[in-house]
Amino acid sequence: MTDTGRRVRSAAASHRPDRYPTVAQAVAAARRLGERFPGRCRLREVGSSRAGRPLVLLSVDEGERTVLVVGGPHPNEPVGVASAVRLAERVLELPPRPGVAWHVLFCLDPDGAALNDGWLAGPLSAARHYEHFFRPAFDEQPELLPPGDGGGPPLPESLVLTGLIDELRPVLQCSLHGVDFGGAFVQLTRPVPALAERFARSVARGGIPLDIDSYDAVGWDSPAPGTYVMPAPGAGSQVLPDRPELSTWSYAGRHGGVTAVLEVPMWAVDAVRDARPHPEVRAAVGAAAATLGSRVEALAALLPLAPAHAGAAYGPLLRAVDFNLRVCPLLVEELRTGWCAAPLSVSRVTTAQIVAERLPLRIASMLLRLLSDTGGPAVEAARARAGAIVAAGLAGLDRLGARWVPVEAQVAHQARAVLAAADCVLG
Incomplete structure (x- = not known):
C-alpha cells in the first residue's frame, strides 16, 4: 500500500475489520476523511429520514462524469454501510481520475438501520442477528418508488435519492446490498460489457459462491453466471410486488445512467453455484x-x-x-x-x-x-x-x-465490484 493509502486507512478507521460499523461510525469516518483531505472531499447533509436522521453524502473529486454509490438501502444488510466507507477510502488511495467525481451516500435508511443496530456489537451469530432483525415492508423501502396512479407520495428518503440522481446525473449508480444466506450476484438495469468476468473473479477471490440461478432474478436475462439484467416493465415472473421499473435503480436511466445492484452474502450456501x-x-x-x-x-x-x-x-x-x-x-x-x-x-x-x-x-x-x-x-x-x-x-x-463469510471478505468484494463496474462504464 502507498503512503497515501496508509494515511487514508489511518484517518478513516473506525471499526474492527470483523465488525460492521454503525451509521454513526460510518459518518464519523467520513468526517475524518473530509478533514484529512479537504482538497478532494466535501461532506454534506443532503436530506433527512422520516424520523429526522441526516442522510450524509461524501463527494470526492470534481468532474462531469459521476458515480453515485448508495449504502444501506436495506437496514438488515449492514455490509452496504461498511462497503461505502471502504469505497471512499479506496477512491482516496487512488489518484484522481480526470473528469470523474465520486459521491457516496453512506446510508439511505438510517431509521431502519437503528432497528438492527443491536446486532452490530457482536457476537455476529445468526441467532443473535435475528434477535435484532428488521426489514421493512416493500412500500417502506426507499429504493422502491410508488406507481404514478395513486400509489401515494414517495418516501422522504426516496425523494432525497431521486433528487441526487437529478442533480448529479450519474453515469453509474451502485446500490450496495447483501443477502443473509446464499451467494453473490449483480443485477443491472442494462448490460455492462466485461463486468461479469471481473465480478466473478472478485467473488472467487473472496471465497464466496456465485449465485447462478438467483430467486431474486427469476425470469430475468442472465448474460453470464451470477449477472442478471432487469426486465422490461411487466416481463418479470416473480409474485413479489417489487417492480424494477418503479425504482431508483431505473430512475437513473432517465439521465442515461446504468445501475448495478451488488449483492454479497453474510452466510454463504455453496450449492447456489451448482448448475447441475x-x-x-x-x-x-x-x-x-x-x-x-x-x-x-x-x-x-x-x-x-x-x-x-x-x-x-x-x-x-x-x-x-x-x-x-x-x-x-x-x-x-x-x-x-x-x-x-x-x-x-x-x-x-x-x-x-x-x-x-x-x-x-x-x-x-x-x-x-x-x-x-x-x-x-x-x-x-x-x-x-x-x-x-x-x-x-x-x-x-x-x-x-450455511457458513459465515467474514465481514472483511464481504466488504473487500463489494468495494472491488464497485471499482470494477466503474472501470467498465467509465472506460
Whole structure:
C-alpha cells in the first residue's frame, strides 16, 4: 500500500475489520476523511429520514462524469454501510481520475438501520442477528418508488435519492446490498460489457459462491453466471410486488445512467453455484413449499396477540410482519404450481429452500420483538411457538451448509465490484 493509502486507512478507521460499523461510525469516518483531505472531499447533509436522521453524502473529486454509490438501502444488510466507507477510502488511495467525481451516500435508511443496530456489537451469530432483525415492508423501502396512479407520495428518503440522481446525473449508480444466506450476484438495469468476468473473479477471490440461478432474478436475462439484467416493465415472473421499473435503480436511466445492484452474502450456501440438474425437484420444492406454508400459517395465528399500539418504535415491525404474512401464501402457490414440475438446477432448488426457511425466520423474529413487552399465558405460548420457528429456520439453513463469510471478505468484494463496474462504464 502507498503512503497515501496508509494515511487514508489511518484517518478513516473506525471499526474492527470483523465488525460492521454503525451509521454513526460510518459518518464519523467520513468526517475524518473530509478533514484529512479537504482538497478532494466535501461532506454534506443532503436530506433527512422520516424520523429526522441526516442522510450524509461524501463527494470526492470534481468532474462531469459521476458515480453515485448508495449504502444501506436495506437496514438488515449492514455490509452496504461498511462497503461505502471502504469505497471512499479506496477512491482516496487512488489518484484522481480526470473528469470523474465520486459521491457516496453512506446510508439511505438510517431509521431502519437503528432497528438492527443491536446486532452490530457482536457476537455476529445468526441467532443473535435475528434477535435484532428488521426489514421493512416493500412500500417502506426507499429504493422502491410508488406507481404514478395513486400509489401515494414517495418516501422522504426516496425523494432525497431521486433528487441526487437529478442533480448529479450519474453515469453509474451502485446500490450496495447483501443477502443473509446464499451467494453473490449483480443485477443491472442494462448490460455492462466485461463486468461479469471481473465480478466473478472478485467473488472467487473472496471465497464466496456465485449465485447462478438467483430467486431474486427469476425470469430475468442472465448474460453470464451470477449477472442478471432487469426486465422490461411487466416481463418479470416473480409474485413479489417489487417492480424494477418503479425504482431508483431505473430512475437513473432517465439521465442515461446504468445501475448495478451488488449483492454479497453474510452466510454463504455453496450449492447456489451448482448448475447441475437437481435429481428430485418435485420432492425438494414440494417440501420447501410445505415448510413455508405451515410455518406462515402458524405465525399468522399469532399476529393478533401483537400489540396494535406498537407506536413509532415498533410500528414498522408490525407493518413488516403483516406484509410478509400476506405475501408468503402467494410464494407457496408459486412454488407448488410453477416450480415443482419444472426441470431446475441445484442452484434454483437451493434458493427455494433458502426462501422457505428464511421468510418464516424473519417473520417470527420480528414477531418476537413485538411480543417482548407484553405478558400473559397466551403471549407466553405465542413466544414459545415463534421461538420454535426461529430455531427450526436456523437449523434448516445449517442443513443447507450455511457458513459465515467474514465481514472483511464481504466488504473487500463489494468495494472491488464497485471499482470494477466503474472501470467498465467509465472506460
